[in-house]
Amino acid sequence: MNSNPHPCHATLLLVQMTLCAVAVVSQLYIPIPIMARLAEDYGLPPELLELSLIAFSLCYATGFLVFGPLSDRFGRRLVLALGLVALSIVSIAMSVVSSPEPFIAMRALQGFVAASFPPVAIAYLSERGHARQRAWGVAWLSTGFLIAGLLGQLYGGVVAGAWGFGKAMIPLIAIYLITAAMILAAPKGGQGEGALMPLLAIYRPVFRLLADPLLRRVYVPALLLLMTFVAFYVGLDSRLHESQGSALDPLAARAIALPGLFAPLAVAAVIQRWGAQRVASSGLAVAALGLFLVAMSGDQGLLWLLAASVIFVAGVGISVPGLIAFTSTRAPASARGLAVALYTFVLFLGASLGPWIARLGGAWGNTTLFLVLAACLAAVAAYSATGKGHAAR
Structure with missing residues (x-):
C-alpha cells in the first residue's frame, strides 16, 4: 500500500x-x-x-x-x-x-x-x-x-x-x-520496503523486463535521449568556437536553454490526463523538431540557433519524466528498482556515447550531424508512440 x-x-x-x-x-x-x-x-x-x-x-x-x-x-x-x-x-x-x-x-x-x-x-x-x-x-x-x-x-x-x-x-x-x-x-511505506528475496533472485526479472515490448519503448528512446543531448552541446560548442564574431560563452548558451529544463514541472500538471506514454512520445517529437530547427539555423544566425536549442531542451525535459513514470508504473513492484535502474543505466550509457558520436559526425559538419540526430529522435518518437499499453495514471 x-x-x-x-x-x-x-x-x-x-x-x-x-x-x-x-x-x-x-x-x-x-x-x-x-x-x-x-x-x-x-x-x-x-x-x-x-x-x-x-x-x-x-x-x-x-x-x-x-x-x-x-x-x-x-x-x-x-x-x-x-x-x-x-x-x-x-x-x-x-x-x-x-x-x-x-x-x-x-x-x-x-x-x-x-x-x-x-x-x-x-x-x-x-x-x-x-x-x-x-x-x-x-x-x-x-x-x-x-x-x-x-x-x-x-x-x-x-x-x-x-x-x-x-x-x-x-x-x-x-x-x-x-x-x-x-x-x-520519513514514515515507512511504499512498495519495496523490506521485500526480502535471495540476492541473485533480484536480477532474475531482467530478461522479462527487456522482453516487455512496452518497456523496450522506454529503454530504446532513453539510450538516444541523452546521447543526442550531449552530442548537441558538443556540436554547439564547436559551432560557437567556429563563429569568430560570436562573443557568446558556452555556459551562457546553456543558461539560455535553462527554462527548457523546467519542462518536467509542466508535465506533472498533465501527465495524469494524457498518460506517461503519450507524454514521452510527444517530448521526443518536440526534441526532434528542435534539433531539426537547429540544423536549419545555419543561415539564420545565432538567435535562431539559441531559440531552437530551447525547443530541443524542452523536448528532452518533457520526455524524461514521461519515460520515468511509464517505467515505474509498467514494472511490477517487486522489480521496480531494477526496471528504473535499467532505465538510468541506458540513459547515462547514451550520455557517455554522446561525445564519441559528436566526434564521429565531425567530418560531416554540424548541420548534417544535427539532421541525423533529429532523424534518430523522430524515429524513436514514432516507436514510442506505437505501443498498445495503457498510459500511466
Whole structure:
C-alpha cells in the first residue's frame, strides 16, 4: 500500500531530495570547467585527466545496476540513506588525496556510490503518496537531474575553481547527510520496503523486463535521449568556437536553454490526463523538431540557433519524466528498482556515447550531424508512440 505522508513533511522531503538530486548528479559535471586546475593540483597528465572522467562515468552507470535491484530487496530508504552516507565519506576522502592514482581511484568509487541515489530515489518517490504527489515527485526529481548539467558546471567553475576540488565537496556533503537523515526520519511505506528475496533472485526479472515490448519503448528512446543531448552541446560548442564574431560563452548558451529544463514541472500538471506514454512520445517529437530547427539555423544566425536549442531542451525535459513514470508504473513492484535502474543505466550509457558520436559526425559538419540526430529522435518518437499499453495514471 502506498504511504500518504503529511503534506508539509512530504513537501520538505521532496525539496530536499530535489536539491540532493542536483548535488549528486553535479558530480559528473563539476570537473569539466576546472580540468586545468585538476591537472595541476593532482599532477594528472592529459591521458590520466581523461581517465578520471571515464572512471567516474563508467562506475556511475554500473552502480545503477547494483543499487536499484538492492533497493528491491532491502528497501528504498535504507539503500538511499546508506548510499548518501557512503558518498559523503568518499567525498571527504577526496580532500586528502593529492596524487594521480588515488584521485582516479576515489573518483571511480565516488561515481559508484553516487549511483545509489538516482534510480532508488525515482522508485522511492514513485511509490509515495497519491497519484498527483507521485507525478510531482518524479517531475521535480527529473528537473533536478537535468539542471545539474548546467549548475554542476557553474559550481565547478565558480566554487571548485576558487576553493579546489576537495574543499568544494564540503557543501555537497552537508546536503547528502541532511537528505539521508530526512529520509530515515520519513514514515515507512511504499512498495519495496523490506521485500526480502535471495540476492541473485533480484536480477532474475531482467530478461522479462527487456522482453516487455512496452518497456523496450522506454529503454530504446532513453539510450538516444541523452546521447543526442550531449552530442548537441558538443556540436554547439564547436559551432560557437567556429563563429569568430560570436562573443557568446558556452555556459551562457546553456543558461539560455535553462527554462527548457523546467519542462518536467509542466508535465506533472498533465501527465495524469494524457498518460506517461503519450507524454514521452510527444517530448521526443518536440526534441526532434528542435534539433531539426537547429540544423536549419545555419543561415539564420545565432538567435535562431539559441531559440531552437530551447525547443530541443524542452523536448528532452518533457520526455524524461514521461519515460520515468511509464517505467515505474509498467514494472511490477517487486522489480521496480531494477526496471528504473535499467532505465538510468541506458540513459547515462547514451550520455557517455554522446561525445564519441559528436566526434564521429565531425567530418560531416554540424548541420548534417544535427539532421541525423533529429532523424534518430523522430524515429524513436514514432516507436514510442506505437505501443498498445495503457498510459500511466
